[in-house]
Every structure is written in C-alpha cells, then in structure tokens.
Amino acid sequence: MSMTVPDTNVRAATWFHVHLISDSTGETLSNLLKATAARFETAKPLEHVASLVRSHVQLDKVLARIEQAPGLVMYTIVDPGLRRRLEVKCAELQVPAISVLDPLLNAFADYLGLEQTLRAGAQYDLDEDYFRRIAAVDYTLAHDDGQLTWDLEAAEVVLVGVSRTSKTPTCMYLAHRGIKAANVPLVPTSPHPPELETLRNPLVVGLTASPLRLSQIRQSRLTNLAAEQDVSSYSDETAVREEIMKAKRLFAKHGWPVIDVTKRSVEETAAKILTLLSARRGGDINQA
Structure with missing residues (x-):
C-alpha cells in the first residue's frame, strides 16, 4: 500500500478578514490591499467593502459588520467625527485601524505648506x-x-x-x-x-x-x-x-x-x- 508523503514546502493559506471603508469609491483601498497582500505568499484576505460611507447611519452598519467579523480595518474617511467613531470602535475590538493615506497627506502638507481639503471624493471631480x-x-x-x-x-x-x-x-x-x-x-x-x-x-x-x-x-x-x-x-x-x-x-x-x-x-x-x-x-x- 502506497502512502502519499505531504509536501513540507507547501504552506497553508492564511485567511483573514479585511474591512475596506471609504467615503468615496474604495478603489484606492482595493488597490493597496491587493498590492500589500501580494507580498505575503499565503495571505488570503476576505474583503468586506463599504464605499460612500458619509453618514453615522451608514457607519453604524459598518461597525456592526466589523464586530461580527473582526479583522484588519483599512479606511479613507475625511469627516473627523466618523473617523473618531471608527477608531474608537476598532480600539474596543482590539483590531488595527489604518488610515492608509494619512502618511502621504501629512508628508505633502509638510512639504508644500498647504492645508488639506476635507471633501470626500475630491479626486473624482469632473476637472x-x-x-x-x-x-x-x-x-x-x-x-x-x-x-x-x-x-x-x-x-x-x-x-x-x-x-x-x-x-x-x-x-x-x-x-x-x-x-x-x-x-x-x-x-x-x-x-x-x-x-x-x-x-x-x-x-x-x-x-x-x-x-x-x-x-x-x-x-x-x-x-x-x-x-x-x-x-x-x-x-x-x-x-x-x-x-x-x-x-x-x-x-x-x-x-x-x-x-x-x-x-x-x-x-x-x-x-x-x-x-x-x-x-x-x-x-x-x-x-x-
């Protein structure tokens, strides 16, 4: 009777929940997640996308989903009140919340000496x-x-x-x-x-x-x-x-x-x- 020897080089996939929360289309978050996950060979993200989140009612539904399926949170939200509520809830659930554009925006602001616009979806203006x-x-x-x-x-x-x-x-x-x-x-x-x-x-x-x-x-x-x-x-x-x-x-x-x-x-x-x-x-x- 033959026996199959498991390939020790094959590593099991690591599945994890990722919540992508945006007050715009969420395209930036999706692209960043794809690029980042590609650096981890066995990483398999389960995406939960919430786009155009611009009110507390919409955010309530998002927070409920995060509580049901805790995982990494990536967000691009301009409104300070919504950001604060999201960050507080993630801290309570002990899940990381990453405002992915903050490092870039802060670097631009410091270098240019200009203030950031606080308008969601500004990059999609019909200019x-x-x-x-x-x-x-x-x-x-x-x-x-x-x-x-x-x-x-x-x-x-x-x-x-x-x-x-x-x-x-x-x-x-x-x-x-x-x-x-x-x-x-x-x-x-x-x-x-x-x-x-x-x-x-x-x-x-x-x-x-x-x-x-x-x-x-x-x-x-x-x-x-x-x-x-x-x-x-x-x-x-x-x-x-x-x-x-x-x-x-x-x-x-x-x-x-x-x-x-x-x-x-x-x-x-x-x-x-x-x-x-x-x-x-x-x-x-x-x-x-």
Missing part, C-alpha cells in the same frame, strides 16, 4: 484631467488594431508589433491614464501603413516577444476559435520567428524603442512606456 482621460479612451478605441492610420499623428503613443503582443490591452491601460494611444499590427501578408514612416509627434514603441511564447499563445487562440490550424502558419514557431525578425528590423530602421513583453504584465509594459514618454518630454511626468 480637466477627467475629461482628458475620457478623450484618451475615445481616441484609443477609434485607433485600435490599425484603424484610422491617417490620424496617428494626433496620438501620444503608437504601439507597433506582430499579432498577440498585448498591443490593445496596453493601449487601453495607457488611455485610462490619460494617454492617447494607438496601435498598428504588423501582418506578414500586408505592408505596414506608410503613415508609420513619417510620424513626428507620437512616441512609437515596438513590442516583441519570444517566438515560442507567441506560438503557444496563438495556438491557444486558434483552439479557442476552433480554427483550421492546417491552413495557416499563424501559430507555426518558424513562421512566428520570421515575423518577429522582420518586425525587429523595422524597429531598428527607425530607431524605435523596443519592449519585450514575454515576461511582462500589461501594467509593467505600460509603466515602461510611461517612463519612455516622460523622458521624451524632458521629465514632464504630469501628463503621465
């Missing part, structure tokens, strides 16, 4: 930055996958690459950061748009990846689409390698910066592009 992001998303959607190439000069970033190098998701991520981004696919059977040769305003970036990885991604896509795999070299590794080499020659010809996305997430690729864009603008990071 110039908001409308810039909306315009960027509209532009990016209209210029996805080689559309409207005659209008590429209006872009801030143009991504160029063969199929499945994450051009579209990277452009959309940039658009939500307020960057007008377009992308142009390089297709083996068609010449690239001539407009690419004469662009002056946009930052043109070439995206590439390892032939093996691209071949695997394309094979998976063909399978999902139930495509006839024997009628196309779309996923053939040799053909993919030739595509990539041809693309690299184009990038080198024009001196475009190149990013290998093989082991990069969309966020990491976008961060690299924003760094390149900032450097091109002479360090002006306000637009990025």
Whole structure:
C-alpha cells in the first residue's frame, strides 16, 4: 500500500478578514490591499467593502459588520467625527485601524505648506484631467488594431508589433491614464501603413516577444476559435520567428524603442512606456 508523503514546502493559506471603508469609491483601498497582500505568499484576505460611507447611519452598519467579523480595518474617511467613531470602535475590538493615506497627506502638507481639503471624493471631480482621460479612451478605441492610420499623428503613443503582443490591452491601460494611444499590427501578408514612416509627434514603441511564447499563445487562440490550424502558419514557431525578425528590423530602421513583453504584465509594459514618454518630454511626468 502506497502512502502519499505531504509536501513540507507547501504552506497553508492564511485567511483573514479585511474591512475596506471609504467615503468615496474604495478603489484606492482595493488597490493597496491587493498590492500589500501580494507580498505575503499565503495571505488570503476576505474583503468586506463599504464605499460612500458619509453618514453615522451608514457607519453604524459598518461597525456592526466589523464586530461580527473582526479583522484588519483599512479606511479613507475625511469627516473627523466618523473617523473618531471608527477608531474608537476598532480600539474596543482590539483590531488595527489604518488610515492608509494619512502618511502621504501629512508628508505633502509638510512639504508644500498647504492645508488639506476635507471633501470626500475630491479626486473624482469632473476637472480637466477627467475629461482628458475620457478623450484618451475615445481616441484609443477609434485607433485600435490599425484603424484610422491617417490620424496617428494626433496620438501620444503608437504601439507597433506582430499579432498577440498585448498591443490593445496596453493601449487601453495607457488611455485610462490619460494617454492617447494607438496601435498598428504588423501582418506578414500586408505592408505596414506608410503613415508609420513619417510620424513626428507620437512616441512609437515596438513590442516583441519570444517566438515560442507567441506560438503557444496563438495556438491557444486558434483552439479557442476552433480554427483550421492546417491552413495557416499563424501559430507555426518558424513562421512566428520570421515575423518577429522582420518586425525587429523595422524597429531598428527607425530607431524605435523596443519592449519585450514575454515576461511582462500589461501594467509593467505600460509603466515602461510611461517612463519612455516622460523622458521624451524632458521629465514632464504630469501628463503621465
């Protein structure tokens, strides 16, 4: 009779309650929790989200939930009275309550010598930055996958690459950061748009990846689409390698910066592009 030996390297997950309490959307708290929990391999937070908490009645319900499921409390609340009630209750329950933005806000106030605004959700005002992001998303959607190439000069970033190098998701991520981004696919059977040769305003970036990885991604896509795999070299590794080499020659010809996305997430690729864009603008990071 065989016996299964437990893997001593496998560690049990640590589940814990986390209450995210915000007088705004709570998006900041969610992002911070995700980033922090990722640093602890076995940490598995059970999220309890309470957004738009701006009255004592709403806070009563939140406090009741914390009492029922004690755990870490992360909050972004401007109103002093609500903050105080939350902090007192957490102290009674002996659970940590963290005002996650306080260190940043205090540092900004000390450095700038300015007072903080006490208005919840101030970052979501319909200001110039908001409308810039909306315009960027509209532009990016209209210029996805080689559309409207005659209008590429209006872009801030143009991504160029063969199929499945994450051009579209990277452009959309940039658009939500307020960057007008377009992308142009390089297709083996068609010449690239001539407009690419004469662009002056946009930052043109070439995206590439390892032939093996691209071949695997394309094979998976063909399978999902139930495509006839024997009628196309779309996923053939040799053909993919030739595509990539041809693309690299184009990038080198024009001196475009190149990013290998093989082991990069969309966020990491976008961060690299924003760094390149900032450097091109002479360090002006306000637009990025």
